[in-house]
Amino acid sequence: MEMLNRDTFTPLISVRNLKKYFPIQRGFLRKLVGYVRAVDDVNLEIEERETLGLVGESGSGKSTLGRTMIRLYDPTDGQIFFRDGDKIINLTELEGEELRKFRKNMQIIFQDPFSSLNERMTVLENVGDPLIINGLISSRQELIEQVVETLQQVGLRREDIRRYPHSFSGGQRQRICIARALILKPKFIVCDEPVSALDVSIQAQILNLLKDLQEQFGITYLFISHDISVVRYMADRIAVMYAGRLVEVAPRDELLTHPLHPYTEALLSAVPRTVMGRRKGRAILTGDPPDPANLPTGCVFHVRCRYTRDICKEEQPNLRSIDSNHHVSCHLAETLELKGMEIHV
Amino acid sequence: MSLELTERVIEVNNLKTYFYLDIGVVKAVDGVDFSVDRGKTLGIIGESGCGKSVTVHTIMRLIQSPPGKIVDGSIKLYRFRNNELEVVDITKLDPKGKEMRNIRGKEIGMVFQEPMTAFSPMYTIGDQIVEAILTHENIDKKKARERAIEFLRRVGIPRPERTIDAYPFQLSGGMRQRAMIAMALSCYPRLLIADEPTTAVDVTVQAQILDLLQELQEEMKLAIIFITHNLAVVSEIADDIAVMYLGKIVEFGKKEEIFNHPLHPYTVALFRSIPKVEGKLERLVPIYGNVPSSYQIPEGCSFHPRCESAIRGICNVTLPDLIDVGNGHKVRCLIYQKVEV
Numbered sequence: 001m002e003m004l005n006r007d008t009f010t011p012l013i014s015v016r017n018l019k020k021y022f023p024i025q026r027g028f029l030r031k032l033v034g035y036v037r038a039v040d041d042v043n044l045e046i047e048e049r050e051t052l053g054l055v056g057e058s059g060s061g062k063s064t065l066g067r068t069m070i071r072l073y074d075p076t077d078g079q080i081f082f083r084d085g086d087k088i089i090n091l092t093e094l095e096g097e098e099l100r101k102f103r104k105n106m107q108i109i110f111q112d113p114f115s116s117l118n119e120r121m122t123v124l125e126n127v128g129d130p131l132i133i134n135g136l137i138s139s140r141q142e143l144i145e146q147v148v149e150t151l152q153q154v155g156l157r158r159e160d161i162r163r164y165p166h167s168f169s170g171g172q173r174q175r176i177c178i179a180r181a182l183i184l185k186p187k188f189i190v191c192d193e194p195v196s197a198l199d200v201s202i203q204a205q206i207l208n209l210l211k212d213l214q215e216q217f218g219i220t221y222l223f224i225s226h227d228i229s230v231v232r233y234m235a236d237r238i239a240v241m242y243a244g245r246l247v248e249v250a251p252r253d254e255l256l257t258h259p260l261h262p263y264t265e266a267l268l269s270a271v272p273r274t275v276m277g278r279r280k281g282r283a284i285l286t287g288d289p290p291d292p293a294n295l296p297t298g299c300v301f302h303v304r305c306r307y308t309r310d311i312c313k314e315e316q317p318n319l320r321s322i323d324s325n326h327h328v329s330c331h332l333a334e335t336l337e338l339k340g341m342e343i344h345v
Numbered sequence: 346m347s348l349e350l351t352e353r354v355i356e357v358n359n360l361k362t363y364f365y366l367d368i369g370v371v372k373a374v375d376g377v378d379f380s381v382d383r384g385k386t387l388g389i390i391g392e393s394g395c396g397k398s399v400t401v402h403t404i405m406r407l408i409q410s411p412p413g414k415i416v417d418g419s420i421k422l423y424r425f426r427n428n429e430l431e432v433v434d435i436t437k438l439d440p441k442g443k444e445m446r447n448i449r450g451k452e453i454g455m456v457f458q459e460p461m462t463a464f465s466p467m468y469t470i471g472d473q474i475v476e477a478i479l480t481h482e483n484i485d486k487k488k489a490r491e492r493a494i495e496f497l498r499r500v501g502i503p504r505p506e507r508t509i510d511a512y513p514f515q516l517s518g519g520m521r522q523r524a525m526i527a528m529a530l531s532c533y534p535r536l537l538i539a540d541e542p543t544t545a546v547d548v549t550v551q552a553q554i555l556d557l558l559q560e561l562q563e564e565m566k567l568a569i570i571f572i573t574h575n576l577a578v579v580s581e582i583a584d585d586i587a588v589m590y591l592g593k594i595v596e597f598g599k600k601e602e603i604f605n606h607p608l609h610p611y612t613v614a615l616f617r618s619i620p621k622v623e624g625k626l627e628r629l630v631p632i633y634g635n636v637p638s639s640y641q642i643p644e645g646c647s648f649h650p651r652c653e654s655a656i657r658g659i660c661n662v663t664l665p666d667l668i669d670v671g672n673g674h675k676v677r678c679l680i681y682q683k684v685e686v
Contacts, residue, residue, distance in 0.1 A: 057547040169635050199392040199636065200574055204618040204629035229577070233629065256622075270552035271622055272577035274604060284556065285549045288517045297396035344623050345348060 001263055010083065011045035012220050013188060018042045018078035020061075020068045021098075024293055036293045038064040040244040042078075043319055049214065051221040053235030053252070055228060055267070057289050061244040062224045066190040069222065070106040071099060082106075082188075105256040107181035111193035113173035117165040117180075124161040126177045127151065134184065150183045151176075153216075154209060171202035175209070182213065188282065190222045195230060207233060229273045232256065237325075243290050243300040246319055257340040262329040263303045264294050265338040299331070307336055351430055353423045354536050354568035356380040360418035360436075362396075362403045365411060369640040373399040375592035376418070378667070379585075383535065384562065386569040388583030390576060392636055396592040397572045401538045404570075405455055406440035424452055424535065434547030451481040458541035460521035464513040470497075473510035474528045481532045483623070496527040519550035523557065530561060536568045543578060555582055567570060576619060580604055588612050591637070592648040594667060598674035599601070608676040610652045646679065654680060 019042075021035040028220055038061045046052045054062050069075050069080055071091055080091040082105065094102055112114040117126050126209055128137075128147045137143045148158045154175040174194060191210065195203040207230065213219060223234045231238055232252060239249040240263065248261040259265045266285045287304045292298060298305050302312040311331050319329040330336075362374040364389040374396045381387045389397045402408050404420055420435040438445045449455075457463040464473060474493040475486065482489070490509070497505035500523040512559065513521055522542060529537060539558065543551040560571055573579050579586060579600075586603045588611065596609040607613045617630040634651045637643055643650050649660040660679055667677040 057549060171635065200576075201392055201615060201618055201632040202635070204620075204631035207620065208631060210628060227546070227620075229620040232622055233626065267549060270549045272548075272551070272555070272575065272581050273623060274580045274621060275575050284437045284552055288519060289547075341622060 010047070011081075012048040012050075012083050013044075013046045014081045015042055015044040015069060016079040016081070018044075018065070018068060018080065019076040020064050020073055021076045028332070034293055037076075037244045037295060038292060039068055042244075042246050044239065044246065044249070046188075046220055046222060048083075048220055049218050049338065050237065051214065051223050051235045052232035053238040054222060054224045054241060055226065055238060055329060056230055056241035058226065058266075059289055059292065060241045061292070062241050063192050064244075065241065066108070066192055066222055066224050070108060070188070070190055072102070072108070083214070084187075100132075104130070104184040105186050106188045106190070107184065108190040108192060109174075109177050109181050109184040109194045113170055113177050114197070117173060117179055119165055121164075122150070122161065123147075123156075123163055123165070126165065126176060127161075127183055129136050130180065130184050136184075146183065147179075150179045153203075154179045166208055169202075170198050171205055174198060174206050176212070178206075178209065182217075185217065186219065188220045188222070190224070192224045193226070194223075196227070203230070210234070228256075228268065240267065242293055244292055245329065246327075247301065247330070248326075248328045249319070250328075253343065254326060255340075257343055259338050259340050260322060260326065260333045260336070261301075261330045262307050262336065262338065263301050265340070266304075268341050269339070271341070299329075307332055350367060351423075352382045354381050354383055355423065356419075356421040357400075357404070357569075358419045358421070360403060360420060361416040362399050362408060362413060363416050364478050371639045372592050372642060373413075373639065374403060375642075377589075377592075377594055379594070379597065381536065381568040381570060381585075384566045385584045386562065386582055387570055388579035388586045389570065389572045389584065389589060390574060390579050390586060391589035392574060394591075394636055394639055396591040397589050398540055400589075401455075401540055401570060401572060404435060404538065405449055405453060406435060406438065406445050406652050408440075410440070422448065422536075447481065450529075450534070451532045452534055452536060453536045454534040455538045456522070456525050456529050456540065456542045458544050460518070460525040460545075461513060463525060464511055464521065469510050469512055470516070470524045470528075472529055474509075474524070477528055480532050487526070493527070493531060496531050496576050497524065498523070499561075500527045501553070502527070516548050519553065522546060522550070522554055526554075526557065526561070530565065530567075533565065534567070536570070537562075538570045538572075540572045541574070542571075544573070544575070549602055550663055551578070558582065576615070577622075588615075591639070593647065593677060594675075594676045595648065596675065597667070599672065602672060602674045606674070608670065608674070608681065609648075609678050610654050610680075611648050614651075614653070646677070 016038055020039040021037050023032050024034045024036060026033045042065060056062050068075050075092055080090045082091050124147050128143045131137045131143060131146060147161055151160060156175055195206050224232050235252050237251050238255045240247050242263050248264045259268060285304055290300060298313040298315055299317050302308045317329040317331050319327050321327050322333060357377060357379050360374055360377045360591045364371040364373055377400055379387060413434050422433050422435055424431060471493055478489040478492055494505045497509060501509050502520060502523055535575055543554050566685045570583055583600050586600050587594045590611050596612045607616055614632045618632050632651055645661040645663055646665050649655040665677045665679045665682055667675045668682050669675050670681055
């Protein structure tokens with residue numbers, strides 16, 4: 001797989017200091033008592049045709065980041081830039097009709113294909129609705145043709161347009177969801193744990209389909225998953241999220257074999273391996289992920305980190321470049337010798 | 346009594362659990378055999394609907410009847426009564442009777458996938474563990490509470506003397522799963538059944554739970570039946586592995602045998618279809634088609650419609666036996682069996 005050349009790097013999407021805070025309200029008067037910092041000061045770029053894998057524990061803010069990036073949530077602060085041909089669109093400034101029109105460029109595939117389709121609509125309606133909403137078709141014939149074409153691209157058949165979602169298996173439903181996301185020819189798709197709810201033997205079909213569609217249509221993915229093996233298969237680069245912040249971003253193999261953040265090290269060491277023999281010296285994490293409504297001072301990871309020094313308790317590290325491709329937010333990144341995975345290629 | 350037999354904890358022979366529904370009969374478990382010894386772990390892997398959960402629920406006699414029914418087979422539980430070894434056939438017991446209620450929780454502990462739904466939300470963790478201990482042991486409440494605290498401490502729950510009075514919702518997912526393990530082990534069972542115990546938790550917590558189970562197994566010489574659909578998890582914890590497909594064990598053997606020399610076309614296909622964290626990155630090869638509906642299990646070998654090696658006229662007609670190909674490695678496939686055509 002060719003690496004991206006950073007000199008000519010013209011990201012499709014760049015995210016600048018993005019924040020998404022959810023208010024916490026208490027009592028009868030719904031008094032504001034604090035914020036859940038679900039996404040806190042995230043900087044990120046995704047190149048065209050690239051897949052950026054986003055990993056982290058549940059509650060780390062992966063899904064909120066994905067959803068905020070496509071304006072399903074309104075950001076609390078920060079900017080999202082989207083390249084549209086030669087123009088750079090500031091997504092955070094789009095409102096109303098403008099935003100609605102722009103949405104066709106950005107789609108999302110959810111984890112659970114059982115709750116993300118309308119059970120009362122046929123496949124034709126489920127998949128074709130985006131075309132109608134965006135006024136992109138002029139006749140029913142045209143609608144059917146476009147839906148059938150998209151269904152065939154995801155491996156379903158013409159006859160399926162009249163069926164209802166309940167008559168499909170989980171894997172086929174996920175194909176319908178993919179068809180619905182695909183029909184507007186988006187540039188960018190957020191895949192939010194798209195195979196986590198599927199049986200193991202079905203996962204490969206969906207992952208391969210997503211890869212083929214990317215190749216065919218030049219789509220850019222943000223691929224969210226808690227499963228490192230799935231992310232390794234899909235991603236060109238991997239970003240690691242912890243308590244609403246990005247702690248490390250690097251090309252896939254680099255991140256897996258030479259992590260620079262202690263959290264990444266611990267996360268990788270926890271991944272179960274099929275190689276025989278029990279591994280020694282697992283960097284097991286103690287404690288639980290922090291409460292995003294009540295984050296520790298300094299580095300958000302310092303309470304669970306086994307390398308903590310005084311500076312970590314006081315100063316919050318920013319995501320900084322170690323080299324042009326590898327970004328990490330750890331005060332001690334240069335001094336630590338962390339253990340990555342042995343991939344045995 | 347020979348050593349081999351005293352080490353044995355459970356032996357399942359030709360177990361069949363069917364569900365009689367209006368739309369047909371579901372043969373959820375259809376002739377399953379295995380045994381587990383003290384200090385050993387049997388991993389059962391398979392996709393949803395393969396019968397792995399029904400198998401262990403049958404062992405616990407938690408299958409609702411009707412519609413469920415044990416049609417055939419035996420489940421022999423080896424246990425000590427007054428230092429005498431005795432063998433009970435669980436299938437012969439009344440699921441609601443005193444004897445079975447004594448086995449559940451006392452002889453066999455069980456850990457479920459979702460500790461949030463397995464615990465009652467209305468009682469504290471302590472109430473529930475103490476109740477389990479008082480049901481089975483002849484000790485007073487104070488002693489039972491002390492034991493509960495001791496077990497909570499042993500599974501790594503911080504400040505157990507306070508956490509014991511917490512309600513399940515006050516604990517994180519990982520802590521709840523630890524409390525569940527404490528409850529399952531609080532009466533020193535010889536067998537622990539873990540039904541996807543790490544599926545609902547993060548990998549970091551999963552690693553902690555797997556380590557904890559292995560430590561406790563060593564300490565208590567537990568036999569464990571561990572159910573999962575995650576091959577990597579099973580490779581970390583199991584000694585023996587049973588691969589199930591549509592109610593039958595299609596391959597059985599030592600973990601190393603199954604991972605290094607998988608024989609059944611389903612096992613081989615499963616390995617090729619799963620993304621891995623090590624080794625060369627190759628395009629995944631999905632298994633052809635879908636898992637068939639449990640109402641219409643294919644004739645002959647039930648995997649034949651999805652099998653690359655299937656031979657027409659043979660595989661769709663003859664049901665293969667589970668045959669031993671050496672070293673206790675068993676496989677249910679006609680490729681490895683001499684067939685008279």
